[in-house]
Amino acid sequence: MMRIDWEPPAPRRGLSGSWDKFVGPGATNAEEIVQLGLGAVIALALIGLFWQGATADHMIWHWVFVVVLALDIGGGIVTNATSAAKRWYHRKGHGKRQHFLFVCAHLLHLGLAALLFAAQPMVFFAVAAGSLLLGTLIILFTPLYLQRPVAFGVATLFMLLSFVPEMALPNLNWLLPLLALKLLLGHLVKEAPFQPEN
Template sequence: MQGEQSKIDWSYSGMPDGFFGTGATVAEQTIVWVFGLLGTAILGWVVWTHSIPWAWWQFAVAALLALDVLGGVVANALNSCKRFYHSPVKPEETGFTGLAKNHFAFTAFHVHTVIVGVLFGKLDFGYGFFWYFALLVSTVVVLRLPLYLRRPAALGIIMLAVLVNLYIFHPVIGFEWLVPALFLKIVYGHVVQEEPYRG
């Protein structure tokens, strides 16, 4: 509905949850699992029907990467995640959870393209590290901008990443989806602060 109003609420409580955001509702968690599993299943079907010659362990690694990235695109768009990751670290948010609230550190954890380049791209370190550093640089660029420019800049960066992935720095077979989804997950979903609504 046009002009629909909803309450913006930055407060949360409960056991620290870096996956869905502390205080995520059942509906929020469910939508992440539905799209994450559905996307992973579609990719598994595509790889299987196109007879990509992967070993069993490569299928397992690819499924975990797909679930993390595709589910993460949805998770990082949740109001609970926006609330959690764009709020100050609380005393009970220690260790990895507290570190993950640092946007640059969170991005640095995402070595997915390096893994894919090494394990699926016949030791293609160029692919892996090019996109890894592109992701890090993109995060820094967006974070250095004024808040009102971060969303459009993030989407512009994602658009460029899609074009480079398609036409310049060709993706590893079976992972054509990885760079666009990873940039959606991190550069827009995680880095861009947006109002967390309730109800």
């Protein structure tokens, strides 16, 4: 049997508390294993995809960026879908402003990707960032009962940008689709945080 619990426990103290505030306090052991294990597998797959097409033109900073990005995206996709994260990031007092700022923090990903990989950095960043923020606002201001289908539609449109030639990122074309999964579908959509019965 499962129950729905919207009340997150208080974060632990110290380093564990910092982790709790990042992924959501009260995560079950299974949630921890899934987000760390599956997140690591996704990150390794993304790094492998980049490595497969890497050239001598890719310098150390390209690699550092891709490794950090892959870890953040891989872990974030899984973590943002956990009940612990849903309960934490959709708790009372954590509203539209906080969700919008969370997405805004990821504009750094788009800016660095544009600078390091895009043929037209300003065009890539303007289109990707503008579309991400517009999609975020649409989802945030959609009535709750329509939020999930609207988010899937908005995320699909955002993903399709990666197929536009001007938006190509060599060996990194997974960035926009996976950001859509992490942010537009994972982080923003409010879903019931099911918990196992004790």
